[in-house]
Amino acid sequence: MYNQTEIIKDTTDLGPDGELVINMGPQHPATHGVLHLVVTLNGETIKKIEPHLGYIHRSIEKMCERLSYRQFIYVTSRMDYLSSHINNTACALLIEKGMQIEVPERAKVVRTILNELTRIASHELWIGAMAMDLGAFTPFFYAFREREMITDIMEDTCGARLTMNYIVPGGLMYDIHPNFQTKVKAFVKQFKEKVTEYEDLVTGNIIFQSRTKGVGVLTAEDAISYGCSGPVARASGVSCDMRKIAPYDAYDRVEFDEVIETAGDSFARYIVRVKEMNQSIRIIEQLIDNIPEGEFVGKTKNVLKLNKGEFYQRVETARGEFGVFIVSEGGTTPYRIKFRSPGFSNLSVLNHIAKGSKIGDLMATMGTLDLVIPDIDR
């Protein structure tokens, strides 16, 4: 048993300069999961942020090494659960590349549409969560209204709303639902009408702008040296869209712009994501009427075996560059598998860009980095 004075001495971490060390998380409303930040404060000003990881580590990479090439794809849905389709696509693409499996056109187009829908759903959730971090509760519900339509589409076609597991090596698990096209078109129509609503609520808001403009500024050099990718790097003016650099599926035949902002602050990251949603809509509009007829899955062997060697495939998730690296010994399971998750690199800049700002700025910065903790921990 401690006596009381000892406990007080223990918990009050006052450093020599009156620093206050505060544990944000693993249970904290703004860390969206079990991220643990040890924040050193001087009054309201942040002196140091130290992220502690591992609270949701499930050794997914080790798990994947024990599963066959058909099975391991489904574990990857649980990493970045907001872009599970895109994770699945990356794994499927790697196996297809390694085994030279021919993917039917229909599957390619459907995959692209689903990936873009996933990206929109992820950004929608992010808008709501970020606004909540800044203290505005209402945009969350507006964002979820549209996200709900996407999850409904996913439910019809894939049978699941979050961890879809719809993509298999060679194509799709089964054909799309008959109402897929009508539902996607209805969604596109509604999205275009309603996107202005929460843009009005958030983008134009003077408080929101003053909270995010000039906050958490990340320079292009820092973005590159920390390995940032996705909207975080693009907001700093780094061109890094995998859909443009290394097109996969049907991305080489659609027109879209890579959204790049140069300010590098939280507001730029916000603008990039909002504009990216509109680009995703543009991609979907080009493809939805042109889904080719035919097979939805290519011919594959029952037991998949990768040749001996090293394989790497990268895709663009909603958070940035997601990479799968597999070392194969020629067996039915990978010898070693490594995922390059965008969230991990994006989190690593947090201390660099939030140091010296206020606690409120930390929330704005962390919110716009769009962290998904299971993606970082794996």
Place this chain on the structure above:
Amino acid sequence: MLSLESITKTTQDWLFAKFSPEIALTIECVIVILLCITLFAVLGLVLVLLERKVAARIQIRLGPNRVGPGGIFQTAADTLKLIMKEGLTPDSADKFLFNLAPFIVMMVAMLLLAPIAFAKNFQIWDINIGVLYISAVSSLSVIGILMAGWASNNKYSLLGAMRSGAQIVSYELSAGFAVLTIVVLTGSLRISDIVASQENGWWLFKGHIPVIIAFVLYIIAVTAETNRAPFDLAEAESELTAGFHTEYSGMKFALFFLAEYINIFIVCAIGATLFLGGWMPLHIGHWDGFNHIMDYIPSSVWFMGKTFFLIFVIMWFRWTFPRLRVDQLLNLEWKYLLPISLFNLLLVTVIAIMGWHF
């Protein structure tokens, strides 16, 4: 029917006829205390439900709709839950101050009820320095909040209390100056005089643009003073979990929660009294017929209508705006609101001296 004037008058006359003045006064005190407590309970229930319904309406959802018709008993059920809950006191907390803090916050809210005129001749204490009393007492609640934050021995609580202290002390000034504009125009600190001066038109309409500016400043300042979004930095859910009341649970938390809503009611009631004519009906110039019809609406309905309109506005703020940062909050007050309100007060003084108002 709903005019409360006759009720108070009859009770008073009857009591003073039956008993000696001391005993009559004591009985009146007891009645008033009972009425206040009842009002608190009812206001708590109504305002919490109202907030949840307003929030739901703004956020395209339904809100509470399971307990009772339209969810009207939801707050009662929640209160029951909070009563049943164990009131934890952290081991390392300063137990005396920790347990005292919610009562101080609550007591301040209760004291503020005294000079409010709920209806014609329905007022607990028509003190001759009413407005000054309100400004003085309302700044006491920060003591309770600081006490709660300090005694919890929790870093989040401490940060929240620190923010709250800075915030309430700053915004008190703007609120005070906004109130002063009306005092300058009326020439009296007494609430009943202020209401009486608005018989032929509310100050908001009579006082030209300066009073409208003062009204806007007042609404901003009291939103900050009651720790409501976009100025809810003391609680700042996403930053400090729950700020100064992080460690409170059960009924002690409920007292903080209730005090917040009572404070909203009080500041809105004061706003309605000063700027919107209190219980005075809406009168427009020489439209005698219209004015006559308006007189038929009881004064208590007028008062509650205006107060609840202002409450709705403050709730509307909360569900629309993001939160400000702490330095922006203080900048807003010291660099913008305070100079504006000082200049505005000067302007109003000139208007009052020259007699330019209607």
